[in-house]
Amino acid sequence: MLQSFGTLMHTWLYGQGGYYTRAEIGVHGDFYTSVNASTFFGGSLACYLLDLLENQKLSLPLSVIEIGAHQGQLLGDILSFLRALSHGVLEHTQFITLEPLEHLRTAQQAHLAQRGITLQCVASPLDLPITQSVFIYCNELWDSFPCEVIQDGQMLHIDSRFKPLWRENCVLEKSKGCVPLSWQPYIHTLIKALERVPQWAIASFDYGQYGKREEIDLRAYERHRVLDFADILENLPQLYQRVDLTYDVDFKYLESIFTQLGASTLFYGTQAQALIHMGLPKLLELFAAHMPFETYQKEAFKARALIDPGGFGERFKALIMANFTP
Numbered sequence: 001m002l003q004s005f006g007t008l009m010h011t012w013l014y015g016q017g018g019y020y021t022r023a024e025i026g027v028h029g030d031f032y033t034s035v036n037a038s039t040f041f042g043g044s045l046a047c048y049l050l051d052l053l054e055n056q057k058l059s060l061p062l063s064v065i066e067i068g069a070h071q072g073q074l075l076g077d078i079l080s081f082l083r084a085l086s087h088g089v090l091e092h093t094q095f096i097t098l099e100p101l102e103h104l105r106t107a108q109q110a111h112l113a114q115r116g117i118t119l120q121c122v123a124s125p126l127d128l129p130i131t132q133s134v135f136i137y138c139n140e141l142w143d144s145f146p147c148e149v150i151q152d153g154q155m156l157h158i159d160s161r162f163k164p165l166w167r168e169n170c171v172l173e174k175s176k177g178c179v180p181l182s183w184q185p186y187i188h189t190l191i192k193a194l195e196r197v198p199q200w201a202i203a204s205f206d207y208g209q210y211g212k213r214e215e216i217d218l219r220a221y222e223r224h225r226v227l228d229f230a231d232i233l234e235n236l237p238q239l240y241q242r243v244d245l246t247y248d249v250d251f252k253y254l255e256s257i258f259t260q261l262g263a264s265t266l267f268y269g270t271q272a273q274a275l276i277h278m279g280l281p282k283l284l285e286l287f288a289a290h291m292p293f294e295t296y297q298k299e300a301f302k303a304r305a306l307i308d309p310g311g312f313g314e315r316f317k318a319l320i321m322a323n324f325t326p
Contacts, residue, residue, distance in 0.1 A: 002165065005156040006181060009146035009245055018241050020101060020144075023070075033140050034205065034271070034312050035074045038302040040280060041139075042077025045203065047279035049078075049135050050086055057324055058133040058199050060092040065128070067098040067138040072111035072119070074139060079115055081283075096120045096128065125186075125193040134200040142206050142254060143246045145186070147178040149216055149229075162236040176214045178247040184257050191261045194323070201322035202258075205271060208249030208317055217248045251319050258321040266320040272307035274318030280307070 013019050034041040052058040066075045075095060082089055095117055099105045105121035112119035122128055149156040154166040194200045220227040222243040232239060255265060267277060284303060288296045305311040 001160045002157050002167075004148055005158060006146040006148040008158045012241050012245060013144065013146070014100065015241075019244055021103065023244065034306055034316065035077070035139060037305040037312065038299070039077045039080070040283060040299065040303040041275070041306055042074050043081040043283050044275045044278040044280045044306075045074075045137055046078045046081035046085060047283050048203070048277075049082070050089070051279065052135065052201060053089070057322070058135060058201065060089065061132045062089070062093045063096055063128075063130045063132060063134045063197075064093055065096045065098060065130075065134060065136045067136065068141040068144065069097040069099060069108050070104060072097070072108035075108070075119070076111055076115055079112070079117055085286075090117075094120065094129075096122065096130075098122060098125060098128070100124075125190040128193045130193070130197055132197060134194060134197050136200065136202040137204070138202075139205045140207070142180070142183065142204060142249045143208070145180045145182045147180040147218070147247055149178055149218060151176050151216060158236065162240065164233050164236070177212060177216060178218050180247075183254065187257045188261065191258075191263070199322075199324060201266065201320060201324075203274075203318065203320045204254070205274070205316055205318050206249040206251075207246070207315055208251055210250075210268065210317070211252045212250045213248060218245065219247065220245055249317070251317055255319055255321070263321040263323060264325050266322050266326050268319050269317065270314050271316035271318055272309070272313035274320075275306055 011018060014021075049058070049064070053060065053062070064075075064078070069075050075097065079090075079095065082093075095112065097105065097108050097119060099108060099121055100123050102123075105123075108121055109119045120129060150169055151166065153169050155169040157165045157167050159165060216229045218229045218232065220232050220239060220243040222239075227235075227239070227243065232245075251268060255268065259265070267274060269277070280303065284296075284300055287299065291299075307313040
């Protein structure tokens, strides 16, 4: 049986026994994210959400939705900061995750229950129980969608013995690189679900750049070791479903899908610029004023990784889209 690489990547990550059914994320896992680096990542999102409410871009009652929440840590951080920074917001907010994997939905609900919140989990955007203002966010989501791989006008396929074969590309215009064909239908479905709400905004954080790269940047992560495209092809049977697969996000393409559906761009920039825009400096000042200096120093050091050019600050980008203008 011959299948495209995108089809293989879907079962690799999400099929029975797939990588994300048992992924280890964190300092002791295969890779870690901004969520693992500092709770102030969630704090900045909470601060930005409150700013949108104060400026009447969003209103109460409100739905806060995370897409791809893994164990629910980021949503828990946002909840903690909303509880500390606001009055009357939580009472008029419902929390929801969009999660296709059942075992992760269970883990997310358990994590939020420990913080006194009943979390609703749905598998599809069309199942979202929303009729009010919506704030959606996702971290390292778009690079987890399966992608097709193109080279010299040919598309990569894999046979039943994991042998890579290049076949004529009759579908994609791109001459070389990674193309996530499933972005467009997913975003179309999401926007369809949001048509029934008056106001919505979605903030996306991911590794990538604004504009396509004419190269194959597909890579794998195993215990913080990076395997490039050649490594992956050479060791397909051994790596299948054992390691994470990812690629650079083309934010220009992602933005174009949203704008074609009527959305407006509120912000695009590096993660450092985004978190500063969202209020991270103000948040650290508040923390310093109410915590012992040693506690502040420890947490500020962790937060620095979020904006450090050598950490997450420059390599990761943020895109905020909405159905209203800035």
